[in-house]
Amino acid sequence: MKDDIIIRVISNLLIPFIQLYALYVLAHGDLGPGGGFQGGVIFASSIVLYVLVYGIDEGRKRVSQKITDVLNSIGVMIYGGIGVACLMFGGYYLQYGKLPLGDLKEASHLGIYGIEIGVEVTVAAVMITIFFEMARRGND
Numbered sequence: 001m002k003d004d005i006i007i008r009v010i011s012n013l014l015i016p017f018i019q020l021y022a023l024y025v026l027a028h029g030d031l032g033p034g035g036g037f038q039g040g041v042i043f044a045s046s047i048v049l050y051v052l053v054y055g056i057d058e059g060r061k062r063v064s065q066k067i068t069d070v071l072n073s074i075g076v077m078i079y080g081g082i083g084v085a086c087l088m089f090g091g092y093y094l095q096y097g098k099l100p101l102g103d104l105k106e107a108s109h110l111g112i113y114g115i116e117i118g119v120e121v122t123v124a125a126v127m128i129t130i131f132f133e134m135a136r137r138g139n140d
Helices: 003-025 036-054 058-064 065-088 105-140
Strands: none
Touching: 003 036, 003 105, 036 058, 036 105, 058 105, 065 105
16 A cells, blocks of 8 residues: 555544544543543554555554563553552552642542553553564464
């Protein structure tokens, strides 16, 4: 498909909007359907679209295995770090109200957003990794 100019142009226009929509789903996950998992899958789908249009080699140039491995670790560390921070401030694991981020409501809100960001980063990186591994097996 990388020789088809119409598909390239349309996908180049759509990919930023797909990624922006993934962030929208993350940000509004507490008010409606969505959150970190759904946002991560939507974000990963933009990378999958890029790879389908430009090929796996070009996709790996943009998103290497090292990047996905680092993002996997960062997402889990964000999630775990917020839980450990709650423990350090005298609460239970993921008891967001104990975080020193203002009053109980604000601390809970920011703690949940932090967790959702960690989930989105991890899910996106895992889905991208799964896609690349499955695509590589198809070429073998």
